[in-house]
Amino acid sequence: MLTVGELYRLGVENGIKNDPRGEEDVREGLKRVGQEYDEMKEEEKSEFDIERLTNPYRDTRILYGETDSPVECAIIGVDMEIGEVLLTERLISRGQKIDLIIAHHPEGSALAGFYDVMHMQADFLNKQGVPINVAEGILKKRISEVERRVLPINHQRAVDAARLFDIPFMCLHTPCDNMVTNFLQKRIDEDKPRTLKDTIKLLKDIPEYKQGFQQGAGPKIVAGSPDNRAGKIIVEMTGGTEGSKKAMEAFSRAGVGTIIGMHFSDDLQKEAEKNHVNLIVAGHIPSDNIGLNLMIDALRTEHKLDVVECSGFKRIER
DSSP states (O other): OOBHHHHHHHHHHHHHHTOTTOHHHHHHHHHHHHHHHHTSOHHHHHTSOGGGGTOOOTTOEEEESOTTOBOSEEEEESOOOHHHHHHHHHHHHTTOOOOEEEESSOOHHHHHTGGGGGGHHHHHHHHTTOOHHHHHHHHHHHHHHHHHHHTTSOTTHHHHHHHHTTOOEEEOOHHHHHHHHHHHHHHHHHHOOOBHHHHHHHHHTSHHHHHHHHTTOSOEEEESOTTSBOOEEEEEOOSSSOOOTTHHHHHHHTTEEEEEESOOOHHHHHHHHHTTOEEEEOOHHHHHHHHHHHHHHHHHTTSOOEEEEETTOOOOOO
């Protein structure tokens, strides 16, 4: 039977295998972390987050519960906050078997440290042809901004609620985002849409985006026109949250014509238009649904797992 710890480790492994930086680079990074840990003094080791030795994603953690707790059924949602924890307890009290809460967006310590995964965006920029020193310089200020933004948040509220009800709780953020990024980039590379409207049509053929469009949250062009030629299309849906607006000039210089993302701020949109980069919002929640569904599909290839849908998540099998 699947346990909380096994599910967590499988989730991390699926994230590594689908990481846009490449699995080899990610595992080399883990080796470097291990070497740094070995060279630490005992006092430093006592303060070190031991999960970093095997998990490169600070926004993915077991937030509450024992790793050996069995899991037959999990309630899964995009955002699992206090309300969803209370809903879970209510369902359990009415006889619904639920062994684990799985959130996509991070909570607890995973929320406090989620800015750390933004560093992977520098490697992503580098893979598009942007020198790594330029990429790191572009992101430095933005990462610091996001760190300051999450610092004062009351991170543990939902985790404390799960603890009081004694319900195991975890979040799988970047691993799922990696999976949707890899899935969509492969689809784009295979179909090679010529224009932005061709790209929108491709997205609408994917069930989660079709459903999102019907609900008013689906694919939309936010920079560029439908008949614009798409040029080189990249999918940018991982790395914690939106990167720096300064990346738009770097992408343009690197030959990127169109970026497909989950969401773009007004400032980033203006910078994209200034640099003639097309932007397509695929849809935030539909994209998160794809990542979660791909993750569950992968988990179910080896283990039985029943799912209760919640908080914007709709199960679609592939």
